Amino acid sequence: MNTELLYKLRQQDMAARLAGVQAEPSLLDEFLANGISFASTSDSLEDRFYQAVAELFQCTMPADHNGKYVWLEGGPYRGCWLESTGTINSEVASRFIPSVSRASFELYADLQRDDGLMPYKWTKDGPAYKQIQLVTPLARSVWNHYLLHGRKDKEFLGKMFQAMRRYDEWLHRNRTTRGTGCIEAFCTFDTGHDSSSRFWHVPDTPHLDHPAEYDPDSPILPFLAPDLTANVYAQRRYIGLIAGELGHADEARVWLERAEQTLHSLMEHCYDEQDAFFYDVDRHGRFVRLQSDVLLRVLACEVGDDEFFAQALRRYLLNTRKFFSKYPLTSIAMDDPRFDPFSTHNSWGGAVNMLTLIRTPHAFEHHHRHVELTWIMQPILSAFSRMTEFAQCISPWTGEAGYTRVYAPSILTMLDYIERLCGILMRPEGTVWFTALTPYAMAHGKDVGMATAYSRTIDGVKFEIVNTVQGAEVYRGGQLLMRLPRGVRAVTGRDGSCNRSSAYRHAPSTGRSHTMAARSRSASAATRNRPT
Numbered sequence: 001m002n003t004e005l006l007y008k009l010r011q012q013d014m015a016a017r018l019a020g021v022q023a024e025p026s027l028l029d030e031f032l033a034n035g036i037s038f039a040s041t042s043d044s045l046e047d048r049f050y051q052a053v054a055e056l057f058q059c060t061m062p063a064d065h066n067g068k069y070v071w072l073e074g075g076p077y078r079g080c081w082l083e084s085t086g087t088i089n090s091e092v093a094s095r096f097i098p099s100v101s102r103a104s105f106e107l108y109a110d111l112q113r114d115d116g117l118m119p120y121k122w123t124k125d126g127p128a129y130k131q132i133q134l135v136t137p138l139a140r141s142v143w144n145h146y147l148l149h150g151r152k153d154k155e156f157l158g159k160m161f162q163a164m165r166r167y168d169e170w171l172h173r174n175r176t177t178r179g180t181g182c183i184e185a186f187c188t189f190d191t192g193h194d195s196s197s198r199f200w201h202v203p204d205t206p207h208l209d210h211p212a213e214y215d216p217d218s219p220i221l222p223f224l225a226p227d228l229t230a231n232v233y234a235q236r237r238y239i240g241l242i243a244g245e246l247g248h249a250d251e252a253r254v255w256l257e258r259a260e261q262t263l264h265s266l267m268e269h270c271y272d273e274q275d276a277f278f279y280d281v282d283r284h285g286r287f288v289r290l291q292s293d294v295l296l297r298v299l300a301c302e303v304g305d306d307e308f309f310a311q312a313l314r315r316y317l318l319n320t321r322k323f324f325s326k327y328p329l330t331s332i333a334m335d336d337p338r339f340d341p342f343s344t345h346n347s348w349g350g351a352v353n354m355l356t357l358i359r360t361p362h363a364f365e366h367h368h369r370h371v372e373l374t375w376i377m378q379p380i381l382s383a384f385s386r387m388t389e390f391a392q393c394i395s396p397w398t399g400e401a402g403y404t405r406v407y408a409p410s411i412l413t414m415l416d417y418i419e420r421l422c423g424i425l426m427r428p429e430g431t432v433w434f435t436a437l438t439p440y441a442m443a444h445g446k447d448v449g450m451a452t453a454y455s456r457t458i459d460g461v462k463f464e465i466v467n468t469v470q471g472a473e474v475y476r477g478g479q480l481l482m483r484l485p486r487g488v489r490a491v492t493g494r495d496g497s498c499n500r501s502s503a504y505r506h507a508p509s510t511g512r513s514h515t516m517a518a519r520s521r522s523a524s525a526a527t528r529n530r531p532t
Contacts, residue, residue, distance in 0.1 A: 002451050005039055006466050006475075009453035012037040017050050023057035024069055030097050031056075035457030038418065041450055045385040045439060052414040055390060056093075059408040060100055063122065065110060068103035070122070074411070075392055075404030079123030080104055083192045084409060087136035088359055092412045094145045095419070095426055102156060105142050109163035116170035117211060118163070120189075130209040131189045132175070134231045135297060136359060139164050139238035146245075147428035154246070161242045164235065171232060174212040178283075181265030183228035185280065186214035191227055191294075192355075196331065196348040197338040198280065198290045223288065226270035226278035227297040233262040234301035263303065276311055291322065291333040293348070293356050300363040309367040318372065325396030327379050329356055334396070343393035343402025351393040351402060354410040361420060370489070374437065377417045382442035384414050399443070422467045423454035432458060432492050434465050436472035436484040458494050 014037055018028055031053075040046040059074045071093060072078060073085045080086050086108055090101040108118045111127040119127035142160045146153060175184045185191055186206045188199035202221060207213040214221040240255030270278050272287055278298050280288040295316055299309060316322045316333070323329045331348045332339045343351035357380055364373040383399030390410035391401035419425040425433040438450055455464045464475040472484040476496045484490055492498045 002453075002466055002468050005041070005451050005453045005468075006464065006473075009037055009039040009455055009464060009466070012039060012455075014053070018054060018057075021054050021057050023060065024062075027057065027060060027069060027097055027100065030099060033457065034096060035455055035462050036096075037453075037455045038423070039453040040439075041452070042385060042439070045381070045452075048384050048387065048414065049418060052390065052411045055406050056096070056408070056411050056415070058406050059411065060097075061124075063103065063107055063110075064124065064126070066103075068106075069100050070104040070107050071100055071408060074390075074406050074408040077407075079121050080107055081121045081133065081192075082108060082118060082138065083120070083133045083135040084355055087138050087141045088355075089408050089412055091136070091141035091144050092358060092416050093408075094148055096415065098145070098149055101145055102153075105138070105145065105160060106156070108138065109159055112163050112166065116166035118167050130211055131187060131206055132171070132211060132228070133189055133192050134228055135192060135355075137231050137234040137238060137301060139235045139242060140362075143238050143241055144428040146242075147430070148426060151245070157242060158246055161239065161246060164239055164242075168232070168235065168239065175228070177222060178224065180224055180269050181229075181261060182224040182226075182269050182281075183232050184214075184222040185225035185228060186211075186222050191225060193292070193348045194346050195340075196290075196292060197336075197340075198288065198292050198294070198332075198348075200338075218283075220282040220284075220288075222283060224269050224281040226266060226280065227294045227301075229262060229266045229270060230278075230298040230301035230303050233259050233266060233303065236262060237302070266298075266303065276315055290338070291316070291336060293323070293329065293331045293353075296323075296329065296356065296360065296363055300359050300366075302366055306367050309363075309369065313369070313372060318375070325352065327352055327383050327394060327396055327399040328376050329360065330396050331356060341396050343391070343395050343400075345393075345403050347393060347403070350396070352396050353393055354391070354407060354413050358409045358413045358416065361416070374421065377421050378440045379442045380413070381417055381421065381439045384417075385439070386443070390414065418452075418454065422452045422465070424456040424458075424463055424465055426456070426458060426494070430494060432463070432494055432496070434463075434472070434474050434482075434484065434490040434492065436465075436467060436486050436488045436490075438467045438469060461495065463496065 015032055038049045059072045060069045061072050063070050070080050071085050071089055073081050086104050090104040094101040107122055111119050117129055119129050120131050120133040121128050146157050171183060177184060188202055188204045193199055203215055207215045236255050236259035240252045243255055244252035269281055272279055277291055278294055282288055295312060299312060318324045321335045322333045330350055331353055332350045340349035341351060360376060361373060383394055387401045389401050389405035390407050392404045392407045393402040422435060422437050438452055451468045453466045455462060461477055466473050471486045474481045481496055482490060490498060
């Protein structure tokens, strides 16, 4: 094993690396308490990791109504957006600075209007309400934050429960005008799909900037929107879980029934069985046949069983004519004549968006597709190692950074992928993942870190993992805990204890060396999904 790398990891001084960072001291202390350090044989990857940590603090700001620090989207977006900052960003960042994530979630409850509408963003100019801009379900992010921190904060959970119930009522009063049960898009910004051909000839904002109105002269609005409908489906399921946690068993059943009704509406109206794809439906009942990342958004809302997801992999997500670009995943299918790969501006017209990449793991891991997820993470980490800025968009052909810098979803994707691929990942269900993989040289054979080491403190105990091309060693409190062959993931309790009930294995049919598996003597059936 690489003892030099372990020594290097133990010599890392995160406090010294953050000494020049301008940030609220309490937030620095909160991050340092995690005991996170990273070392790599690739200087560029290691430098990028610590750049991500330092720039993460630039993406915080005190809210004006209570002074609590919340996450910012970063780049030119000097605020907190419900579609991302207040949901998936905060869910991932909860592993690093949970107090900021908690305050970011609560921001939407604190600033909710009397009629139930939550702001789609908050900036220094205050809350804004003119569109809805929904993607990741808020209730899922709230639930995972609550679980990750020990199911202790019932006051927080109850506050969010009441706010999310009221918001659900607003959506169904104002965004189901066609009586289908599907949630409707009134404008481009309702889904955050700036510059996407999905919304050609549709206004960017609702009619007269009123969130409950659409352009009455539009020949195609309103759209039945599959991603908005899937969001509400998942939202209702997780509100049901939260209701049960809070002791409201009867109400929990009602929410689950409502969720199933929403799912039925989604599949009845927005799903094309021939294409096996989800499309918007215009006011005349016609599919808007553009294949976009709407599919991944719906899947990330836990729509469909394992076979349904497998079909999506075969036909779309791992198809190199569709979304599986050299640096995946594109925002529009590459074989669509409207596909635009340029990443030099805020575009969902084809370029790879970091918001797609930070949302991707949940969709794959929900169906235990850990192997296939590495096929996306590996080229993205390779791209990160060559970047000098954390951009919003990257080129699907070259992986080069495009529009903007100091962008929180990009920063958090870097930190998240390191923990998932070769680090130590705390899970909401109370387990810890130790994964025996290393970043792979995807471009020009350049070393992206053929050996890495990572540390994290969990419940006061320091854990370390050293990864090489041969395998991994895991340490607890400075003592060797376990050895893992390359390609294996150990699933333990938060104290590092391991038992067979927490073990699983996924063996790939390709035989590639960066296979992900978990420690088990019995292997499940090999995956049948290869890139096409």
